[in-house]
Amino acid sequence: MGKALIIGAGAVASVVAHKCCQNPDVFEEICIASRTRSKCEALKKELDGGRTKVETARVDADKVPELVQLIREVKPDIVINVALPYQDLTIMDACLETKADYLDTANYEPPETAHFEYKWQWDYRDRFEKAGVTAVLGSGFDPGVTGVFSAYAQKHYFDEIHSIDIVDANAGDHGYKFATNFNPEINIREVSAKGSYFENGKFIETEPMEIKRVYDLPQIGPKDIYLLHHEELESLALNMKGIKRIRFWMTFSQSYLDHLRALEDVGMTSIEPIEFEGKQIVPLQFLKAVLPDPSSLGPRTKGKTNIGCIFQGVKDGKERTYYVYNICDHQECYREVGSQAVAYTAGVPAMIGAMMVLTGKWKKAGVHNVEEFDPDPFMEAMNRCGLAWHEDFAPELIG
Amino acid sequence: MGKALIIGAGAVASVVAHKCCQNPDVFEEICIASRTRSKCEALKKELDGGRTKVETARVDADKVPELVQLIREVKPDIVINVALPYQDLTIMDACLETKADYLDTANYEPPETAHFEYKWQWDYRDRFEKAGVTAVLGSGFDPGVTGVFSAYAQKHYFDEIHSIDIVDANAGDHGYKFATNFNPEINIREVSAKGSYFENGKFIETEPMEIKRVYDLPQIGPKDIYLLHHEELESLALNMKGIKRIRFWMTFSQSYLDHLRALEDVGMTSIEPIEFEGKQIVPLQFLKAVLPDPSSLGPRTKGKTNIGCIFQGVKDGKERTYYVYNICDHQECYREVGSQAVAYTAGVPAMIGAMMVLTGKWKKAGVHNVEEFDPDPFMEAMNRCGLAWHEDFAPELIG
Numbered sequence: 177m178g179k180a181l182i183i184g185a186g187a188v189a190s191v192v193a194h195k196c197c198q199n200p201d202v203f204e205e206i207c208i209a210s211r212t213r214s215k216c217e218a219l220k221k222e223l224d225g226g227r228t229k230v231e232t233a234r235v236d237a238d239k240v241p242e243l244v245q246l247i248r249e250v251k252p253d254i255v256i257n258v259a260l261p262y263q264d265l266t267i268m269d270a271c272l273e274t275k276a277d278y279l280d281t282a283n284y285e286p287p288e289t290a291h292f293e294y295k296w297q298w299d300y301r302d303r304f305e306k307a308g309v310t311a312v313l314g315s316g317f318d319p320g321v322t323g324v325f326s327a328y329a330q331k332h333y334f335d336e337i338h339s340i341d342i343v344d345a346n347a348g349d350h351g352y353k354f355a356t357n358f359n360p361e362i363n364i365r366e367v368s369a370k371g372s373y374f375e376n377g378k379f380i381e382t383e384p385m386e387i388k389r390v391y392d393l394p395q396i397g398p399k400d401i402y403l404l405h406h407e408e409l410e411s412l413a414l415n416m417k418g419i420k421r422i423r424f425w426m427t428f429s430q431s432y433l434d435h436l437r438a439l440e441d442v443g444m445t446s447i448e449p450i451e452f453e454g455k456q457i458v459p460l461q462f463l464k465a466v467l468p469d470p471s472s473l474g475p476r477t478k479g480k481t482n483i484g485c486i487f488q489g490v491k492d493g494k495e496r497t498y499y500v501y502n503i504c505d506h507q508e509c510y511r512e513v514g515s516q517a518v519a520y521t522a523g524v525p526a527m528i529g530a531m532m533v534l535t536g537k538w539k540k541a542g543v544h545n546v547e548e549f550d551p552d553p554f555m556e557a558m559n560r561c562g563l564a565w566h567e568d569f570a571p572e573l574i575g
Numbered sequence: 576m577g578k579a580l581i582i583g584a585g586a587v588a589s590v591v592a593h594k595c596c597q598n599p600d601v602f603e604e605i606c607i608a609s610r611t612r613s614k615c616e617a618l619k620k621e622l623d624g625g626r627t628k629v630e631t632a633r634v635d636a637d638k639v640p641e642l643v644q645l646i647r648e649v650k651p652d653i654v655i656n657v658a659l660p661y662q663d664l665t666i667m668d669a670c671l672e673t674k675a676d677y678l679d680t681a682n683y684e685p686p687e688t689a690h691f692e693y694k695w696q697w698d699y700r701d702r703f704e705k706a707g708v709t710a711v712l713g714s715g716f717d718p719g720v721t722g723v724f725s726a727y728a729q730k731h732y733f734d735e736i737h738s739i740d741i742v743d744a745n746a747g748d749h750g751y752k753f754a755t756n757f758n759p760e761i762n763i764r765e766v767s768a769k770g771s772y773f774e775n776g777k778f779i780e781t782e783p784m785e786i787k788r789v790y791d792l793p794q795i796g797p798k799d800i801y802l803l804h805h806e807e808l809e810s811l812a813l814n815m816k817g818i819k820r821i822r823f824w825m826t827f828s829q830s831y832l833d834h835l836r837a838l839e840d841v842g843m844t845s846i847e848p849i850e851f852e853g854k855q856i857v858p859l860q861f862l863k864a865v866l867p868d869p870s871s872l873g874p875r876t877k878g879k880t881n882i883g884c885i886f887q888g889v890k891d892g893k894e895r896t897y898y899v900y901n902i903c904d905h906q907e908c909y910r911e912v913g914s915q916a917v918a919y920t921a922g923v924p925a926m927i928g929a930m931m932v933l934t935g936k937w938k939k940a941g942v943h944n945v946e947e948f949d950p951d952p953f954m955e956a957m958n959r960c961g962l963a964w965h966e967d968f969a970p971e972l973i974g
Contacts, residue, residue, distance in 0.1 A: 353840035438837030441752035443865045452864045455854070459865050465851045466842045466858050 177202050178534040181252035181276070183237055183267060184259040185210035187471060187515045188281065188316070190219055191523025192258055192530075193230070194513040195561060200227035202531045207250045209233040210259070222514065237263040243270030252276055254530050258523070261285045268300055268311060275309050277539070279529050281316030281522055283407050294410050297543060305542040312538060313545050315529030316522040317483055317502075318344055318424075319408035321563070323547035324525075324554045325500045326412055329487045331551060333498050336418040337489035342406065343573075345427040346518065347396045348479040348506045354435040355468040357518045361460055364445045366426070367436055372405040373423040374413040385433070389425065391573045394566070395503050396482045399427045411545040418489075439463065474516045477506040481517040486571060499571035502563050512562065521563065528557045576601050577933040580651035580675070582636055582666060583658040584609035586870060586914050587680065587715070589618055590922025591657055591929075592629075593912040594960060599626035601930050606649045608632040609658070621913065636662040642669035651675055653929050657922070660684045667699055667710060674708050676938075678928050680715030680921055682806050693809050696942060704941040711937060712944050714928030715921040716882055716901075717743055717823075718807035720962070722946035723924075723953045724884045724899045725811055730950060732897050735817040736888035741805065742972075744826040745917065746795045747878040747905045753834040754867040756917045760859055763844045765825070766835055771804040772822040773812045784832070788824065790972045793965070794902050795881045798826045810944040817888075838862065873915045876905040880916040885970060898970035901962050911961065920962065927956045 180203055182192055189208065196203035206228055208216040216232035223230045235246045237259045247255065247270055257267045257280040264284035271278040284296040297313055304311050314320055322342045330337055346357070356363040371382035387403035406424035413422055439445050444463045449456040484501020504517035513520060529546065532538035538549045546554075558565055579602055581591055588607065595602035605627055607615040615631035622629045634645045636658045646654065646669055656666045656679040663683035670677040683695040696712055703710050713719055721741050729736055745756070755762040770781035786802035805823035812821055838844050843862045848855040883900020901920070908919035928945065931937035937948045945953075957964055 354837070434833065435837045435840060438753070438834045439841065439843075441834060442838065442862070444838075444843065444862070446865075450864055452856070452861055453854075455852075457851070457861070459861075462851055462856070462858075462861055463841070463843070465849055466845075 177204060178253035179203075179205040179207070179251065180254050180256050180530055180534070181207045181209060181247065181250050182256045182258060183209050183235065183263075184257070185212065185215035185219060186258070187474075187519035188523045188526070189258040191513050191515050191519050192256055192526045193219055193223055195524050195527035196530070197223045197226045197228040197230070199527070199531060199561070202534050203228050205229040205231070207231040207233055207252065209235040209246060209250075211236055238266055240266050240269045240273070243267060244273050247271070247274040247276050254279060254533050256526055256530050257281075258526060265296060268297065271309060271311070272300070272303055272307055275307055277309055277533050278311040279315050279526065279533065280313060281320060281526050283314060283319075294407070294545075301543045308541045310533055310539050310541060311543040312529050312533060312549075313543060314408060314411070315526050315546050317525055318342060318406065319411070320522075320525040320529070320546055321483070321502065321558070322408050322485055323412065323415075323545055324551045325485045325565075326416055326487070327547040327549070328551035328555055329485070329498050329500065330416065333496065334487065334489040334491050337416055337487050338419065339421040339488045340412060340416070340419065340423070341486040342408070342422070342424045343391055343393065343401065343482075343484055343486065343501075344425065345391065345393050345396050345399050345401065345482045347399065347427070348477045348481065348517065350468075350473045350477045352468055352473075354432065355470070355473060357470055357473065360445075360464050360467055361447075364436060364440070364460070366404060367428065367433065368440065368445075369405065371403045372409070373403060373421065374409050374419070375421045379409070379413075385428075391425070393482045393573060394501065394568075395480055400430065401425045401427050408545075412547060415545060415547045474510050474514065474519075477510070477516045480505050481521060483521060486573065497569065497571065499568040499573070500565055502558070502565045504563070509562075524561055524563050525558075528554055528561055531557060576603060577652035578602075578604040578606070578650065579929050579933070580606045580608060580646065580649050580654045582608050582634065582654060582656050582662075584611065584614035584618060585657070586873075586918035587922045587925070588657040590912050590914050590918050591655055591925045592618055592622055594923050594926035595929070596622045596625045596627040596629070598926070598930060598960070601933055602627050604628040604630070606630040606632055606651065608634040608645060608649075610635055637665055639665050639668045639672075642666060643672050646670070646673040646675050653678060653932050655925055655929050656680075657925060663696060667696065670708060670710070671699070671702055671706055674706055676708055676932050677703075677710040678714050678925065678932065679712060680719060680925050682713060682718075693806070693944075700942045707940045709932055709938050709940060710942040711928050711932060711948075712942060713807060713810070714925050714945050716924055717741060717805065718810070719921075719924040719928070719945055720882070720901065720957070721807055721884055722811065722814075722944055723950045724964075725815055725886070726946040726948070727950035727954050728884070728886045728897050728899065729815065732895065733886065733888040733890050736815055736886050737818065738820040738887045739811060739815070739818065739822070740885040741807070741821070741823045742790060742792065742800065742881075742883055742885065742900075743824065744790070744792050744795050744798050744800065744881045746798065746826070747876045747880065747916065749867075749872045749876045751867055751872075753831065754869070754872060756869055756872065759844075759863050759866055760846075763835060763839070763859070765803060766827065766832065767839065767844075768804065770802045771808070772802060772820065773808050773818070774820045778808070778812075784827075790824070792881045792972060793900065793967075794879055799829065800824045800826050807944075811946060814944060814946045873909050873913065873918075876909070876915045879904050880920060882920060883964075885972065896968065896970065898967040898972070899964055901957070901964045903962070923960055923962050924957075927953055927960055930956060
């Protein structure tokens with residue numbers, strides 16, 4: 177049916193490529209491109225032998241002309257951006273110039289700030305619409321599936337949704353006393369950033385980790401869960417009509433927080449370089465080198481993730497609650513695609529989003545968040561593609 | 576009366592030099608020598624103007640010939656070793672060769688092991704005796720004053736001492752969430768080393784920090800206190816006749832331990848180098864560079880130390896308890912000599928021990944621990960020299 181250019185060769189990109197190759201009727205060809213071609217080649221080796229034809233290329237995704245040239249050579253129907261969020265805009269520029277459809281999993285952040293916002297990418301709306309090019313923003317799990325869940329709840333179960341609680345729980349155990357699933361810089365930023373939630377038309381800021389609950393989640397059990405800011409709050413607040421409150425919750429264990437705080441207290445998470453043996457060294461960079469490589473956690477991680485949304489609102493004049501969630505098992509994910517559930521749950525929805533565009537179901541000129549599309553084919557594909565979902569109309573979660 | 580050669584120019588050496596200059600009748604001249612002469616010169620500037628004549632010199636205390644040459648030039652009556660414990664033996668060798676009396680505050684440790692033992696220095700007993708040279712080992716506070724307290728208790732209050740509990744409490748607050756008073760390597764080793772205590776003729780090993788008590792100490796209040804191994808247990812077990820049990824206790828706050836453990840968990844206290852940007856870097860060395868410089872804590876540290884010994888035994892057939900202790904105020908120490916109480920309590924007894932040798936009160940050929948000498952003149956000097964002590968015959972300490 178079509179050809180996808182996957183930009184990036186990290187854990188999420190690897191999942192995307194594996195899942196594309198599991199759907200060769202849709203993804204007849206893929207090209208994996210990143211700054212380090214050897215990574216793309218290693219990935220190609222894992223994938224070769226199936227019906228999907230796999231190519232690789234080298235590209236510096238910071239450079240629009242390089243991207244344009246690559247897209248002209250590869251001629252993809254869609255560009256799946258699973259590179260760094262800093263590179264969203266250069267890749268969007270290249271897609272506009274070459275009229276290739278675009279999809280990503282995380283919104284743009286200027287390298288010099290720590291602030292994720294959609295405004296940079298929403299600024300491209302007119303240009304994409306005029307060019308007749310589709311851009312799908314934030315098609316990972318959260319953001320991504322959480323938006324699809326919201327659209328699905330709205331379409332089938334509510335006249336009006338008043339509140340959404342997005343709950344991202346990871347009960348995985350890698351056996352280390354402390355390690356981070358992603359770049360520790362991002363983990364640390366998550367924990368030390370102010371929280372915020374949307375209520376009655378505006379965002380309310382909280383102190384970092386100020387609001388804590390215990391949720392007793394299916395197949396996960398009771399977990400400490402904290403209110404964080406998360407990027408989909410911004411788009412859902414705009415796209416869900418009549419919404420009164422949206423909150424995002426994520427699990428952190430006490431031990432994880434204690435370690436992170438101790439490291440912060442002593443200055444090991446600082447990004448200010450210090451002088452060490454005549455060299456300027458950033459403590460956080462050194463910490464990263466001391467901690468286990470996130471990519472080494474995959475084979476060791478046991479347990480499950482549970483990510484879902486709890487909706488409250490009205491249908492036919494009656495109040496109702498609806499909880500929809502996915503559970504992934506780290507070891508099953510690893511066996512299937514060589515990555516644990518954190519990368520798996522981000523990568524599969526990127527493939528499904530691309531599948532929606534390629535099959536014409538989500539083909540719509542302009543720049544869109546996932547909740548703006550019809551959720552049904554996406555939800556159906558989730559059940560087929562390893563992200564089966566469950567629903568509960570009377571959840572009892574809060575401990 | 577005499578001349579002292581002080582080897583070392585760190586915080587303890589600085590206290591020793593200041594206190595020598597406060598006693599110019601005994602210390603007519605001092606020479607401060609270390610590897611970095613500029614440090615000695617800086618110290619000399621603080622001291623010049625008093626009656627004690629101050630010189631400086633450069634010496635590598637790892638090298639016996641350099642030490643011998645220095646001692647021949649300076650012609651000291653006593654060498655006060657407040658350099659590194661690794662250098663005890665080279666300095667003792669040089670003292671033997673030049674027949675200069677010797678005093679230190681911490682026992683020798685081979686650089687390649689983490690094991691403090693007296694055997695290396697006790698091996699010099701015959702040679703010092705034959706040469707007619709006095710060596711006083713461990714004349715800091717603990718070891719040092721704790722041995723003097725033991726000899727004093729034995730001399731005045733007991734026929735037989737059955738148990739000694741040495742209690743080293745530091746209630747100083749430097750205002751940092753985490754910092755170490757000495758080289759963090761030594762702090763970390765203290766906490767992660769197995770504990771041990773002497774009981775019924777042998778040493779009993781404990782897990783690190785296994786035994787914890789709460790002591791409610793005068794002017795300090797209730798503190799968590801942990802059983803550690805400490806070097807004076809070895810000499811006191813030998814020198815205190817009839818002793819049945821000796822234990823050493825030190826305060827550590829929960830927050831201090833939590834931070835240290837988190838750093839240990841993530842590998843930041845490891846002494847195994849890791850590859851970082853093409854360079855081999857020891858995590859602990861880097862941690863040291865990130866933490867506040869111990870020498871910067873002096874001006875910020877508030878609160879008091881309380882170090883003392885609790886003796887239990889019999890006198891005239893009756894059981895009795897005797898508690899003798901010193902309290903130091905960090906800020907008062909800093910005002911007096913520019914160092915807080917941890918360095919102060921280690922440095923003042925080194926000066927007093929040297930004073931005992933120079934005045935002939937502790938002049939005795941051979942290698943001796945402090946408890947082998949008459950404690951009375953030392954105890955009397957403590958009251959005059961900033962380490963006033965207090966006694967209690969019915970202490971109620973254990974919470």
